[in-house]
Amino acid sequence: MKIAIWNVNSIKTRLEHVKRFLGDSGADILMIQELKGLEFPEDAFKEVGYQSQAVTQKAYNGVAILSKKPVKVIHDKLPGDKKDEQARYLEVEQDGMRFINIYLPNGNPVDTEKFDYKLAWMDRLIVRLTDLTKDNIPFAIGGDFNVIPENKDCHDPKRWKDDALFRIESRKRFRAMLNLGLTDAFRVFDTRAENYTFWDYQAGAWQKNHGIRIDHFLLSPTIADRLQSCTIDAKPRDWDKPSDHTPVILELAA
């Protein structure tokens, strides 16, 4: 089966892009982030053969899971803080597996409460993934992690040195997730630098390949055993009016 992730930077603006990607990729499941609005075009996806589950809020954030087959929603927010209203987490079940879609907080500027929120959100996520691991529940978590794991995951480490996406506090927590026994699916197949999933709209970043790798798939051990491929599909970044992110596609043995 094929599962993809994509930060679309507004579903209203990128509806045709997403439909085109579904057609091109034939993905069984597509997890999208940054919907950026209350409305979700459920009917438009139904017309092309995908049911959807969406968690939305006004203007910001928002995540959805599109699927050819039905899914059961397990959590529509990250457990651990009843006061957290931001639409950033969706966990569903299909065929005994959990698929978790996240839009992890950006965290900039680092000298504000936004960075504290990011780190606290990551701590809650580690608790959730620890629980799933203890219960031996097979899962794939994917989405916009807003973390640059290593130097080679950005074009210019000096430029990112003090950024919330690259600060040691963020990378340490990402590492803690890997240390649960999870696999960074993309890195199984390609360990080279200059593989990116995001390029800023400004300063010709895309044309110069000045990007960062911040959209990830992490797999629990039994799912990792079925891993066949994980690739970055850079083509949609070159379409008209693109998102600033591009999809990552995961293939698992049936």
Place this chain on the structure above:
DNA sequence: ATGGTCGTGTGACGA
């Protein structure tokens, strides 16, 4: 060093 770009929703803020 500065300004450079998008999106929401029509301001300023977020990325």
